[in-house]
Amino acid sequence: MRSQERVLTDTAGPEAIDAILRPFMRLAGELAVRFEAPGSTPAAPGDGPRLTRDILVGGRFLGRIVAEGPAVRARPVAASLESIALAIEHLAGAGALPDATAAADARSGIEAELALSRLQQRSIVSLQPPDVAGYDLAGYYEPAREVGGDFFELFRLRRRGRPLGMVIADVTGKGIAAALLMAFARPVIHSALQAAPGPADALRRTNRILVDELHTALFITALVGRLDVGTGRLSIANAGHEPPLLIPGDGGPISTIEEGGPMLGMFSPLDLTEIQVELRPGDKLLLYTDGVTDALTSTGERFGKERMLATVEAARASSATDLVHALSSAVSGFGEGVLPADDVTIVAVGRH
Amino acid sequence: MAMQTTAERVEAGVPVTVMALSGELDASNYLRLVDDVRPLYDAGARNLLLDLTDLSFISSSGLVSLYSILKVMQGEEPPDPEYGWSALHSMERDAEDGKTQDVVRLCGMQPPVAEVLQRTGLDAMFPSYPDRETALAAY
Numbered sequence: 227m228r229s230q231e232r233v234l235t236d237t238a239g240p241e242a243i244d245a246i247l248r249p250f251m252r253l254a255g256e257l258a259v260r261f262e263a264p265g266s267t268p269a270a271p272g273d274g275p276r277l278t279r280d281i282l283v284g285g286r287f288l289g290r291i292v293a294e295g296p297a298v299r300a301r302p303v304a305a306s307l308e309s310i311a312l313a314i315e316h317l318a319g320a321g322a323l324p325d326a327t328a329a330a331d332a333r334s335g336i337e338a339e340l341a342l343s344r345l346q347q348r349s350i351v352s353l354q355p356p357d358v359a360g361y362d363l364a365g366y367y368e369p370a371r372e373v374g375g376d377f378f379e380l381f382r383l384r385r386r387g388r389p390l391g392m393v394i395a396d397v398t399g400k401g402i403a404a405a406l407l408m409a410f411a412r413p414v415i416h417s418a419l420q421a422a423p424g425p426a427d428a429l430r431r432t433n434r435i436l437v438d439e440l441h442t443a444l445f446i447t448a449l450v451g452r453l454d455v456g457t458g459r460l461s462i463a464n465a466g467h468e469p470p471l472l473i474p475g476d477g478g479p480i481s482t483i484e485e486g487g488p489m490l491g492m493f494s495p496l497d498l499t500e501i502q503v504e505l506r507p508g509d510k511l512l513l514y515t516d517g518v519t520d521a522l523t524s525t526g527e528r529f530g531k532e533r534m535l536a537t538v539e540a541a542r543a544s545s546a547t548d549l550v551h552a553l554s555s556a557v558s559g560f561g562e563g564v565l566p567a568d569d570v571t572i573v574a575v576g577r578h
Numbered sequence: 579m580a581m582q583t584t585a586e587r588v589e590a591g592v593p594v595t596v597m598a599l600s601g602e603l604d605a606s607n608y609l610r611l612v613d614d615v616r617p618l619y620d621a622g623a624r625n626l627l628l629d630l631t632d633l634s635f636i637s638s639s640g641l642v643s644l645y646s647i648l649k650v651m652q653g654e655e656p657p658d659p660e661y662g663w664s665a666l667h668s669m670e671r672d673a674e675d676g677k678t679q680d681v682v683r684l685c686g687m688q689p690p691v692a693e694v695l696q697r698t699g700l701d702a703m704f705p706s707y708p709d710r711e712t713a714l715a716a717y
Contacts, residue, residue, distance in 0.1 A: 398638040400605055443656060444642060447698060466698035488699020520604070520637055526580075528635065567605050568637070 257297035257417045259307070262290045275299050279311045283318040297417045302379050309409035316341035355380040358390055358455055362546040362576040366554045368517075369569050375404040375446075376515045376569035377412055383420055383452065390455055391419045394467065394513040394573055395448035398489075407444050411436065411490075415448060425450040425463035426500040429490065433465065437494040446490040449513060458505040458577055463498055465490050468514055471535075473542050473549075475508020475577075480539060510546055510576040512538060517570035518553065521561045529560050546576035581607045581633075583614050587623070590717040595623040596710065600632030603640035612646045612656065619650050624681065625717065626651050629710050631686030636694050644682075644700065651681045680705050685713035 262268050264287055277298040281288040291311055297303045355363035365378050375397030382388045393415055397404040414435055418428035428450055436446070447467040453460045462470070466489025469482040487498035505511060514534070521529040534553065541552035550572050557570055581601035588594050595618050603611065615626065626647070636644075646656035685707040687695070695701040707713035 396638065399608075399642045400639065443645070445638075445645075445698070447638070468697075486697065488702065492699060493702070516638060520635075 257293065257295040257303065257413055259291065259293045259413075262292055264289055268292075277304060277307060279307060281311055281314055281318070283315050288314075288318060295417075296384075297413060297420070300381065300413075300416055302377070302381075303413040303416055306409045306412040310406065312341045313406045313409065356382055356390075358382075360455060360578050361390070362574075362578065363390075364545075364547040364550040364574045364576075366550045366572040367569065368554070368558070368566065368571075370400070370517070370566045375399070375408040376517065376571040377408055378513070378571050378573050379412075379416060380573065380575075381416070387454060387456060390453040390575070391416075392451040392453065392513070392573065392575065393419065393448070394515065394571060395446055396467065396515045396517075396569070396571070398445045398447075404444055407446065411446055411448075415450065419450055419452070424500055425452050425461050426498045429463045429465050429498055430496045433490045433496040434494060436491040445492055447515075448490055449486075451511075453505065453575065458507070458509070460503045460505055460511070462501045462503060463487075464501070465496065465498060468516055468519070470514075471512040471538060472503060473510040473512060473538065475506065475510070480535065480542065505575070505577045507577050510542070510549065510574055512549065512553075513571075513573040514553075515569060515571040517566065517568035518557055518572060520568055521557050521570065522564055522567065523561060524564050529557055533560075546574035549576070550574045581611070583611065585614070585618060588714060590714040592625055592717055593623070594625045594627050594714065594717055596627045596629055596714075598629040598632065602635035602637075603633060603643065604635065604637040605639040608637075608639040608643035611643045612650060615647045615650050619653075624651070626682045627710070627713055628682065628684050629686050629713075630684055630688065630691055631709070633691055634688060636691045638698075641694070641698060641700050644704070648679065648682045648703065652679070678705070679703065683707065683713055683716075685710050 260269065266289075268290075269292075272294050274295055275298045277293045279291045281291065291307060293303075293307050298307075355365055363380050365380060367376065367378065369376075377393070377395055379391070379393040381391050383391045395408070395411065395415060397408045397411070411432065414432050415428065418431045419425065422428040422431055429448060432448070445466070447465060449462065449464045449467040449470065451460055451462040462483060464470075464483070464486030466486065469484050469486070472481045472483060474480070483501060483503060485499060485501050487496060490496070503511075519529055519531050519534055533556070537553050537556045538549065541549045544552065553572050554570065581599060581603055583597055583599055585595055585597045588596050597615070597618075599611070618626070628644075628647075649656040683705045686709050687706060692701070695704075705716075707716060
C-alpha cells in the first residue's frame, strides 16, 4: 500500500507519536499534552488536573500520553485524547508506525481492528448539552460509515455570566487522518474558545496551530459562537462552514448568516470578522454540517439546501429539540437504504 | 457519485492540459481524480486547466483532491489523505505568503461548486475563468 510505504519513511515509533502530540501547546493554561516514551524520565506533574493514557499494542508498552490543565475535565477533550490514543494503537497494530511494533502479526492485526472500531464508537461521543435557564439546546450527531470528522459542542465558558460556547466543525476528507485531525482540533478549539477574548480570536488561534504546528494537509470548516445568555447577544465567527440559520420567533423570514472567512488550516494568518447577532425571545439558531445538505438517495438525488429550508420552515414553531429531530428524521428518511457517506450534525439553540 | 474525466493537450502559447470533469466530485471518487492527474504530470504536463463546466457538485472531499492535484502539479507528492501520519504534516503552505499559483487553473465553475469554493476560501488558490476559451486566452 502506497500510504504505508510513505509512512515508513517517517521517524521511528515513539518519535512519530511524539511528533503527533507535539503540536499541542499551552493554550492560556488550558491544556498541555506530552508523550512520555518508554524508558524516559517522566516530568514532574503540575498542580492541576491530569489525565494519562498508556499506549499498549501487541503486549508492548509504547509510551504514555500525559495531558494536564483544566481542559482535561471537559468530556469532549478527554474523549479526544482517547480517540488519539486509539488511533495510535490502530496504526501501530497495523504496522503503520515503524519500530513501534513487530511486523503486523495476527494479534497486532486484530488489535488494530479493535482499536479502529472503538475509535469509531468513540467518535459517537454523546454530547449532552448543558442546561441553560431560558434556553432549549439540542444536538444530533450521526456518524458516516467511515470513521471521520464532524463534531459539535455546547458548553458554559468560565467567565462572568457563564456565556454559552458553541462549536460545530467538519474535517475535509475521511478515514484515520481526518479522525485524527479532528481529535486534535477538538481540544484546541474548546480550549481556545474558553481562553480567547472572542470567537474570531479562538479560530485564529486554532488556525495558527493547525498551519504552523501541524502543517496539516486536510482542512477544517468550523463555526464557533459565544452567547450572552442574559441578553441573547451572540458573537459568531465562521471559518468556511455552512452558514447558520436564524429562525425568528415572530414568524419573520428565516435568514442565513452568511459572513465568514476561509476554512482552517489553509491560510495564515486567518482573516476573519466576528458577526454580532441577537437571539430575541422565541428565536432559534440552527447549525449543521454538509452531511445534511449532501445526503444522497439511492438514485443519486441530494437533500439540498431548499429541502432543508423547507423542513426547518415547517418545524419552525417547535422547540429546538423537536426542530433538530424533524430535520434529522427528514435526512435519515431521505437517505433510506443508503449508508451515509458523511457525518450528519445538527445543533439548535432556542431562546424561550 | 459518478464522475468522468477527459484530458487533452492544447496549444495556448504554452502547452496546456485541459481536463474536463463531469458529474460529482465527492468522497467516492476524489482519490481517483488525483490518480488521473499524476500520470499527466509524469508525462510532462506543467499547466493544468480543469474545466468544471459539467461538474454539478463538489463535497469537502473534493476540495481535498483539488488541493492534492495542485501539489502533484507543483512536483510534490501529496500525502495519502486517508491514512498515515504523513497526511497530518509535511505540507508547506505557499498561499499564506500571498503568492498565488497558476499551475492549476479552473474554468466553467457552476454556481453550486463556486459556492463551496468561495465559502471555504479555496477559490483564492486557483485562477478561475468563466469558460475554457477565456481561460486558454489568458495563458
